Amino acid sequence: MKILDKYLLKTFLITFTTVFVILFFIFILQTVWLFISELAGKDLDLILVVKFLLFSMPRIIPLVLPLSVLLASIMTFGDLSENYEFAAMKSSGISLQRAMRVLIAFIFILSIVAFWFSNNVIPYAEYKFTNFRKNIAQAKPAMAIAEGQFNDVGFYNIKVNKKSGENGNILTGVTIHEKANNNGENKTVIKAKDGKLVSSEKSSILKLELNNGYYYQDVTPKKYEDRAKLPFIKGAFKKHIINIDLSELNKVDESKENINGTSAMLNVNELGYTLDSLNKSFKNEVLSFSENINQRVGISKTTRYFAKEKKKKSLPNNLLSLYSNREKLEIIKMASSNITSTVYSIESTQKDLKDKQRDINKHLTALYEKFVIAFACFLMFFIGAPLGAIIRKGGLGLPIVFAVLIFITFHFINTFGKRLSQEGGMSPFMGAWMSSIILSPLAILLTYRATNDNGLINFDALTTPIHNLFQKISKRFFPSQNP
Known part of the structure; x- marks a missing residue:
């Protein structure tokens, strides 16, 4: 490794570690703030509270890691540009791509680690967090009832x-x-x-x-x-x-583990197996319900019966004319009852199928998210590094403003896409990858402009056409003033 690569890697790692620790601490405080009402004043010892926070920490990584990469990239490359170190590199024939090469290798390793962490550590921590919280609630029954939502108690x-x-x-x-x-x-x-x-x-x-x-x-x-x-x-x-x-609930063991099939607790292999089972169950239920409805209504039997009767003799257009008024009333009542029952059954099954499809979408989204976090590290680096080289500002001022705006956009689109896909508004693949797809052109544009030493916005491209237009208007209406 050359001296320049060691210098860039060391500078980036120091900035990245500092930013990561600060952001991680901020998000931990947010977690404490969210659960302080459930933890405070419930006679819980310090060990239980520490365990509770430790199990909740890994779920913060998907938020902190991309933001840390983005902010560290902007600050590092902004600092190099502000101190004219990039100018010295370029005068020596070292391009931006050459300067980024060692950091790209580091981000690649970081993405692999992020995927492994998301696939193994986060599901295990989520499993422990959920069951540990449930065990605390069982030990303290008042905690089992949270305000403003339904709570399962016995x-x-x-x-x-x-x-x-x-x-x-x-x-x-x-x-x-x-x-x-x-x-x-x-x-x-x-x-x-x-x-x-x-x-x-x-x-x-x-x-x-x-x-x-x-x-x-x-x-x-x-x-x-x-x-x-x-x-x-x-x-x-x-x-x-x-x-x-609560005789069973009060037999609490902090190490007790209950199997819970939520999507956040599964790795890639488990999600694939679960999705296969859920899809088969969904298809079987649809098939079983359609056959049940056909049998209840008797569509196939009635169709075959009237087809045979029609061959033997001609049937009137109004079948009720074959019966007396009293028989007609009984037939209509029976038909109305059957229709009401069938409609009720369809509406109930439709709700169940919608819930099952939502569950499938959640598992698919959880599967894609494990790959999104790895790609997000690359995306944020290729946004932050060129942006820092363009704005030429380091430190904690302007870089934080750009980093926060970009990350809020990424996080908002990601959250919106996941919610929409879970409700069936779009495919789970598009919902999980929508934020990356939208911001990828920005990364390409910034990398292109930074490579060619262009600014963030070429104001000449905007002002020159307007200036030429005013000159043409002035020459046409005021020829004497334009020699």
């Missing part, structure tokens, strides 16, 4: 608008969905103005006292024609007590 889904009290045991605006034992549907809803969690270390029962509320329960009639009326039972109460058995 056989109940509980949502509260606000928690108060020393341990968050005073609840305001309580909504509870009781899980059915047979099909998993939530047919019982309890709403209360306020409530209180009462627990004891000697007891495995968590008592939930509710005050001033209502009780709703859906009723499923045996007759299909009555289901369209959506009957339900409603009752009011001043005080209602729900006992939740």
